[in-house]
Amino acid sequence: MENILKDIALKLKNSDNIYILSHQNPDGDTMGSAFSLYYSLRQLGKNAKVLCTDEVPKKFQNFKSGYEDLDFEPELIVSVDIAATQLLGVKLEQYKDKIDICIDHHRTNGIEATLKYVDVNAAATCEIMYQLLVEMNINFTKQIADCVYTGMCTDTGCFKFSNVTSKTLRIAADLIDLGCDYAEINRLLFDTKTKGRLEMEKQVLENMEFYCNNKVALIVISQEMLKKTGIDSAEIDGISAMPRQVEGVDIGITMREREEGGYKVSLRTNEPIDASKICQKLGGGGHIRAAGCLINRELKEAKERLLEQIIPLF
C-alpha cells in the first residue's frame, strides 16, 4: 500500500496537465480532496482543474478563492472519493473509462484505474490526501490545510463517529498546527442551520411516529415539505439522523417521498440490528448501521411493507 502512494506521488510530480474528478452531490470530503490536490499541483507549477457534475456547494465556496479555471487537455485523470463510475454524474460520465489514478476510502470501490489507492481504514479520503501531500513534499498553506481538514471533519461528523482512529485525530492535530481555521469550519458545518432546515426539523418533530414499544421511530419527508423548506441533500442527511437519535430508539426510519412517486427509505440502527439485512429484503442494501431501499407504493402501503420486516425483530 505505502508503495502505491509513493507511485501516485511520483506520477503526479511527473505530469503537467491533470484533471481531478469529484463525485456528484459533492460533500466536504470529495471537495476537500479535490481542491487540496488542485492547490498542491498549482504550487508545483502544473496545470490542474477540478471537475464536478454539480456546482460547488455554498459552504465550500472559500475553496474557490484563488482558483483559476484553466483550459487544457489532460494527460492524467485522478478521481477522489468516488466509489463507482455512476457517481461521476452526467457531466463527468465521459471520463469513466479514462481514470488513471483513483484515491478513495469506500469499501465498495469499483473504479478501474492504473494506480488505485483505496484505504478502507481511512475515515475520509482527505486522510489519505494528507499522507499523499506529505509524500509529495507540499508546503501546506492555510488553504490546503483548510481543504483537508474540511474533508476529515465532514466524514467523521466532527470526529464523533466510529470511523475515527487515533491516526485521524493526529492528522487533524497536524492540520491545526499548520494553521487551518478549524473552529470556523466546524461552526459552519456543524453549528449552523438554515431556516428551512429548522422548519423541517419542527415538522418532523411534530409528526414523528413510534412503533415496537418506542424502539422504532419513523419520519416522513414529503415533496411538499421539501419544496416549502428548500433544504439541500446535506441538510436532509442531518434530518435523517433524527429518529435514531431519540433515547431508547434502536431503528430510526426516514421515508422520503420521491418526485416520481414512491419512497426512498433510509434506516439507521444501533447495535446489534443490521440495517442492511432489513433493506436487502426490500431490494435495497448498504452498511450495518445505515442502509436504504426504494418502496414504490403509496405512503400507507409503503409503511406497512417496511414495518412487516421490522416488527418481528422486537
Add this chain to the structure above:
Amino acid sequence: MENILKDIALKLKNSDNIYILSHQNPDGDTMGSAFSLYYSLRQLGKNAKVLCTDEVPKKFQNFKSGYEDLDFEPELIVSVDIAATQLLGVKLEQYKDKIDICIDHHRTNGIEATLKYVDVNAAATCEIMYQLLVEMNINFTKQIADCVYTGMCTDTGCFKFSNVTSKTLRIAADLIDLGCDYAEINRLLFDTKTKGRLEMEKQVLENMEFYCNNKVALIVISQEMLKKTGIDSAEIDGISAMPRQVEGVDIGITMREREEGGYKVSLRTNEPIDASKICQKLGGGGHIRAAGCLINRELKEAKERLLEQIIPLF
C-alpha cells in the same frame, strides 16, 4: 507550571486518604476528572472518595462500576474543575477552606489551595488530568481512559469548539490507543436526545422570535415547559445553543424563567459581538462568546430591557 504538576503528583503519591471534590450540577469534565483520579489512586492502593453535592448523572453511571464508597477521614482534599467555592454546592460547602490541591482550566478560578494548577489553555480539566496521570505513571485502564475522554469531549462539544488545540486532539488520540470506548461515549453524549428534549426543541422552534433583520434570535423557556418536559441542565444547555445556530444570526438569546420569578438570560454571540459586554450592562458577565445575566422582571419588560442593549448594535 510543569513543576507544580510534578509537585501535585508527588503530593498525591505521598498521601493515603484523599477526597476528590467535583462541582454541583456535575458535567462530564468534573465527573471524568474526579473518577479518573479516583481509579488511579485506588490503583496505587490509596483510600479515595469522589464527593459531589448532586447525584452522578445517569449518563455517567458507568464511571461508578467498580467504585467502592469507602469511609475514612481525609488527609488531602483535591478539587477538580471547580472555578469558585460557590460551585461546591450545599453538601460540599464544609470543605471550602480546606482544599489542598486545585486542578482546573477556568480563567476565572478563585479557589485558594496550597497547590494550584490552573491551565486556561487546556480545553478541559481532563486534559490536565491526563498529563497528571502520565506524570504519576498510572496504568491507563479502559475505565480511566473512558473517564478522561468523556471530560475532553464534553468541554469541546466533541472537538468542535475553538478551545480545541492540537494538544487536545493528540491526547484524545492517545486515549483511543489506550482503548477508550470513544464511539459509544460520543453517541451517548452527542447523538442521543430524550423525548423531553425533543418536545422542548419543538416548542422552542415554534416560538423562536427574530429581531434586527434576523440577526438576533430569541427563545423563552418557561417553568411550565421545564416541568412538562422534565429536561435536565445538560439538556437545557443544548437548547440554549439553538438560537445562535440559525444561519445569519449573530446573537442568540435564551430567556429561562426562574422558579422564584424573573429570567436567567443566556447570550451566545458570533464574532465580533462581545456577549459579556452586553450582559455586564445588565449586571451579569461571562465570556466573549457566551455570557449571562439575571433580569428580575415580567417577561415583556425583561425582553424590552434586554433588547434595549442589543438593538443599537445593529
